[in-house]
Amino acid sequence: MPSLPASEILPWHRQLWDVLAASPRLGHALLLAGPPGVGKTRFAAALGQRLLCAAGTACGRCHSCRLLAADNHPDLARCGPVAGKTEIPIDDVRELTAFLTLASHLGHGRVVIIEEAERLSRAAANALLKSLEEPPAGTHLLLISHAPGRLLPTVRSRCQRVDFPVPAREDGLAYLQRAGCAHPAAALTLAGGAPLRAAALTAADLQIGEGLLKALEEVRCGHLDALAAAEEWHKIDGDKAFANLAGLLAHAVQDTMTASSRDTADPQVQRLHKLVIGLDLRQIFCFWDKILDDRGLLDAPLDRRLVWDEVFLTWQRMSSQTT
Ligand SMILES: [Zn+2]
CATH class of the missing domain: 1.20.272.10 (Zinc Finger, Delta Prime; domain 3)
Known part of the structure; x- marks a missing residue:
């Protein structure tokens, strides 16, 4: 099946995108919550691009956008469960928090995307709390979850929740x-x-x-x-x-x-x-x-x-x- 361009905002997310993109107070920690397969990961990637883009628009042309397209941006870190493992271990979160303490390479902040965040082990979730509460300046953490109810309440309460329902x-x-x-x-x-x-x-x-x-x-x-x-x-x-x-x-x-x-x-x-x-x-x-x-x-x-x-x-x- 031919795939659609990955950077395209899905039609049922355009309104949400316009609201979030125009928001002067985008939270530093977002929880993108909704069932699997509605496009949360794609939305997080587009939002990450917008945050890291030199023009602040996900222009697709600047150095930062080109690095993202090549999946080689030094200010973006991703983490999620590895195949065959049920939990995201604490070591992975320690790597992320160490990454967040470094200065931004391109000067447009840093972005961390955590997929299936409900699978953070308890220790991993606890290790993330400080970064969620007092993130270094210019950093954004985008947590994606199919089952937000399974996240620790202390993690949920530190994030701005954005819901992704099943589209019409x-x-x-x-x-x-x-x-x-x-x-x-x-x-x-x-x-x-x-x-x-x-x-x-x-x-x-x-x-x-x-x-x-x-x-x-x-x-x-x-x-x-x-x-x-x-x-x-x-x-x-x-x-x-x-x-x-x-x-x-x-x-x-x-x-x-x-x-x-x-x-x-x-x-x-x-x-x-x-x-x-x-x-x-x-x-x-x-x-x-x-x-x-x-x-x-x-x-x-x-x-x-x-x-x-x-x-x-x-x-x-x-x-x-x-x-
Ligand atoms: Zn750009």
């Missing part, structure tokens, strides 16, 4: 069509409405998603028994399937909360609406949380079967309590 479905579909996505509606549904996540889905992901949606529909209407569904699904790549399941439910919950989508002619949205109509919204939220928590238990084959049993049994129980 029309905006997501327009983006995917422009990016050349073959099945925009199905991909967006599976990605919980997050356009960048949808763009990254493969044909195999879509197939798994369609199978899951069908299984949930059949268990809901009583055509498929929960344990029979679990028997089939525990053999599939669990992490991927759970990510897809969480995405589907995210979209279904969103649909339940926004009545406007009920009038849509989009068959994917109609299916999701039908899937959750009459269910208790709080129960769906709990179910969704459980799926996110259970993803950590999928590594052991025995646990995997139990987890899938529990998922479909819970869904079957919720379906039988339809109001």
Whole structure:
């Protein structure tokens, strides 16, 4: 799939960009919070460029902007979880705080971007507090988080929070069509409405998603028994399937909360609406949380079967309590 220019501000972020860019009092520590795949990282990169640009506009032409384009700017530091590790260790934060004590190379301040900040270890988060509270002059810390509720309250309270909700479905579909996505509606549904996540889905992901949606529909209407569904699904790549399941439910919950989508002619949205109509919204939220928590238990084959049993049994129980 052809990608769009990375520096482009996403259409659903333009208004936010204009507000933040015009703000005379941009906080020195920002918490960019929202679900995965809505464009937080891209927004942070653009904001970092604006802060470091010699013209203060993310001009794309100055020495600073050119260094950023080459991913070689001495005043920008990034940090985030390394593949295979669940936490960002304290040593990584120590490196960042040491970086912040140095003078700016190009004289336009320094920027630190921390991805998936909710995965800072407790010690790492504590080591960051001083920099968040009394940052050296001209420095900005941009913390990105898919789950801001999991950050230490002391970290959250020291940041100016900027929320990145899932954009309107029309905006997501327009983006995917422009990016050349073959099945925009199905991909967006599976990605919980997050356009960048949808763009990254493969044909195999879509197939798994369609199978899951069908299984949930059949268990809901009583055509498929929960344990029979679990028997089939525990053999599939669990992490991927759970990510897809969480995405589907995210979209279904969103649909339940926004009545406007009920009038849509989009068959994917109609299916999701039908899937959750009459269910208790709080129960769906709990179910969704459980799926996110259970993803950590999928590594052991025995646990995997139990987890899938529990998922479909819970869904079957919720379906039988339809109001
Ligand atoms: Zn520039």
